[in-house]
Amino acid sequence: MPDSMPDTTDTAADGLAGFVRGRADAWLDAAVPPEFAVVPDGLTARDRQALTYDRLRRAGRAAPPAAELLDDPHALCALLERAAVADPALFHVMLLHYTLALAPILRFGAGQDGLDGPRERLASMGDVGTLLMTEAGRSNSHLSPRTTARYDAGTREFVLTTPDADAAKFPTNTGHPGVAKTAAVYATLVHGGREHGVFVFIAALRGPDGTPAPGVRIIPAPDGSGLPVDYAAVRLDGLRVPYEAWLRDGASIDAAGAFHDPAGGAAQRLTRSMSVGPAVWRAVVAACAAVTRASAGVLAAHSAGRVALGRLAPLRPLTDYRNQREAVLGALASAYALTAVAAHVKDRTASATGDGGGGAWAPWSAVDRDLALFKAAVTVRAEDAVARCRTHSGAPGFAATDRLNAYRGLAHAYRSAGGDNDLILFDTARAMAAGDRYAPPPAAPVPAGADPLDPGVWLGVAADAERRLAARLTDRVATAAAAGADPFTAWNANLSLATAAATAHADRTVLQVVAAAEGSAPPPVRPLLRLFALDWMESRAAVLLNEGAAASGLLDRVWEARRTLADDLPPGRAADLAAALDLPPAITAPASFITA
Template sequence: MGTVPPPDPVLLRLVRGAGLTAKTRSRLEEAVPGEFFGYPDGLTIRDRHALTYDRLRRAGLAAPPAPELLDDPPALCALLERAAMADPGLFHVMLLHYTLALGPILLFGSEQEGLRAARDSLESMESFGALLMTEVGRSNSHLAPRTLARYDAATREFVLTTPDDEAVKFPTNTAHPDIPKIGAVYATVEHGGRERGVFVFAVPVRGPGGAVPAGVEIVPAPDTTGLMVDYAAVRLSGLRVPYEAWLRDGATIGPDGQFHDPLGDPAARLTRSMSIGPPVWRAVISMSAAITRSAAGILHAHAADRVTLGRLAPLRPLTDYRNVREAVLESLASAYALTVVAAHVKQPRDGAGQAGGPATAWAPWSAVDRDLALLKAATTMEAQETVSRCRVLSGAPGFAATDRLNGYRGLAHAYMNAGGDNELILFDTARAMADLDRYEPPVVAGAVPDGGDLSSPRVWVHLARDCELRLQRRLAGRVAAARADGRDGFEAWNDNLSLAVRTATACADRTMLEILAAACEPEPGSEPASAAGAAGTLRPLLGLHALGWLERRAGVLLDEGVAEPGLLERVWERRGALCDELAGDAAALAAAFELPSEVTAPTAFVGQG
């Protein structure tokens, strides 16, 4: 292999993350060291899970304190990115621990002294966080958990109960018999004969040594390899927890038994209780970028300097074949595009989420933060497509010699449902678009700019906006016509769910492409030379990603009249030329990912016997 030129400083800054000092990056790398990038052979499933939690404990003690991380999105995301690259299972339990167990305590119960023991146990890694939110027997269970919490004034306790098998909490990471767990339990508070809304309770579901308290039954799920975590179902049977386990967020039950919630409305309380979403979505978007960088780096390492014995051209470099060259470069471009989006969502957003989002019908997520939820859906879909392609093009070694690409693929697939189901997010986004519920259609003025040059970011954005606008109008028209015909809400939407997905996907595409187009522009106040260099470095990479978007969406663009016949031929011609321009830079582009050597180490068996 020839000498690799030094990585471009613009790309290095992007991958390393703005606002992270070298000292912080070093500390996060020490929290997830090289030895975490794999498991010893011969472990049982239970032993592997135990090792994952041991690594989580070590990472948590080596990283900055949890409250600091939760108050610093770039740092928390950087830690979780490295965990995802090392081990998808570690990423998952780390995300649950920080954002979905500790996060609610700090957000909803920071003033409650009675939570100090649970908080200290989680922050010290004496116990690990678990999430008990979804219920196994009914879809969309986030909207109306049937697990009930009833207040017992005589003992000043809440009694938590899952009324039947359909209300059992699953999936949860509570199966390992020796690992102490504190669960964030989502339950509907019932008081005075009325449902008062969905709240969170901090509940030890496994105590020291893993002991299960009275009132908790844990049923381990069968072993799985998709995303290796100690899954289990949890049934609560009259579990008594103290009043202070209620993360009440300003709500109270007074000595006279009167219930008071400052929000005043169970629907608003549900949205508030689900407002733990944004830290999760930022982390999942960042994870999607990280595993895509790793997968693209693995594919590049596999293809670089590899020759083929095909009879068409024996001993010809594999990347001389356009299908491989373009796949490698498109994977690198996809990784950079997702990294730009991740960098965007980590930055402070003035007023984001404070005013709430649109009303929802399928899941609560869009009401919390429509754009973040939508970007979570878009980036996980992009990641799973790119990671899957890298796995296939890495051949047998990518499948059989290591579980890394399989693990990344499993993680991406898992988070198309976890953290908010992607399709439900798209449905609710489309509903808001059709009803103009806190949604403004994009403005599309004039003809396609820059002569329709597919290399122009203004062209990508124009086409995306035009497509979104046309789909939004068509969807709104269809739903309105159905309602005018006397059909109820279900019937009006049920016949238009496929169009709803296309419409919301167009909104996600436009949102992402606007972020990418902005990254191609010089930063305000920057020196002209450095600004031009930054834009020049990113523009061809993001342009290659945009060409991939045009190819994937060609059918919709043509069907909606946004593009004319011949689009694909133009895309393929421009992609071939751009890949030829970038081919010599592939090694430097991969090097700028600064992947740990454990990720891209070549497979070797000689001498290992």
């Protein structure tokens, strides 16, 4: 059946649903029920945060055990996707709890005695897990935290200290005074007068009644609206934790006081301590795909049945206007394309090198360059897609509900959270220029005037741009080094080019996934995946033309192809594609106060 023909059979509907949901887990409806998509009016900031934590506990107790979730990327991502669509704040605290508090205990503390208590409190949702990693006063603080852990042999304890306000851990979700919190604290282990790298320590920050532990000072941040959680800075003033709270991952301090670490050095230890990253990046990619689906559903519902009163054609359906019709289809295209990327990363195993290399700006590329790069690419694409949905939903999209603003806030927040996108791109570019586990794509010239709907054309253009940018970057950095420039000077002069080269590499990687999905997706989805590629070409036209990867007239060809594709889609196809996104009724319901 040609892609442009309508297909309303049950088989087609099942195919669309399967493409969106992947594996269906029966427990999801109990863990994140539709009611979680509604937040009552009139709550104070603290009430709103308390509701989020109550829902986190309910979700955790209805979901499979934490250890099972963390061993099953599909199940964990399904839970986090559902949370993101219902409430981005719930997604954020849930991600921290599972992947950045519980996961280190299970990964680094396997077989250690003394961890049963915190592990059980977190797994049972008695305590909420949080993360103390980033420090407020210095950039790139993951590479060398000033928070220290010093071993006291007399008491067999570690003493955790933030030496000043610049070393305070921020942001953290520790501000609510009534929620028990257990933290994974990233600190530099100092012993025998030497620094031995970054390790994770488990510390109870707030007790069952919310009272901070001795040696813990929590400074709540002002209320914010981006992701409404209980942000706070945390300072540690001689916080004592037992030896068993050190997630030592094979390292030890023996009875004679000698330090041993099989990782082989501080750089390698940092990479291992940050190796929880892949679970975070999979979840962020999945959540960004989910909020893009929800945003597309909101825009489709807003546009359906709406008429325009413009004087050119009063009472014409809004989607008869190409700008709105193409906005709806473009949103659906982003939703389905990012869903394909999310499915890909859920199936992809981590590939940590363990060599400590690849991280001049941040540790993430040394952990898993490709997953970090997927995260950087998808957060930007999701934020752009959600922003367009908000714009094309008019005033109701901004004022009648905060949902689209919240989705955009989530995608925007994770451009920095989970590893800053710019730093990921810089380290990716550095590896490209050094040929560190990177080879430029082979040449595959695209003839002038080639059909931009052909996947071979998208990939050829993307590969050509990447190859040219990588070559220019490599040459510039090498030339600067040959002229005697130190690494900082050589790279600092070329950060814009480095960003463009790494972004081109990320684009090609994403487009390869989308092209592979286009060949096997249900027929109704295939035109959308081609539309996603057209939108990519339009968004990157300046770079493609600047690098000579596309001929003049590119935008005219893209616009013509998009018009043709949109005209070939049956009028009811957008509604069918939106219906398959599996959204709670509250997400796409009209503003209820209007009819109250």
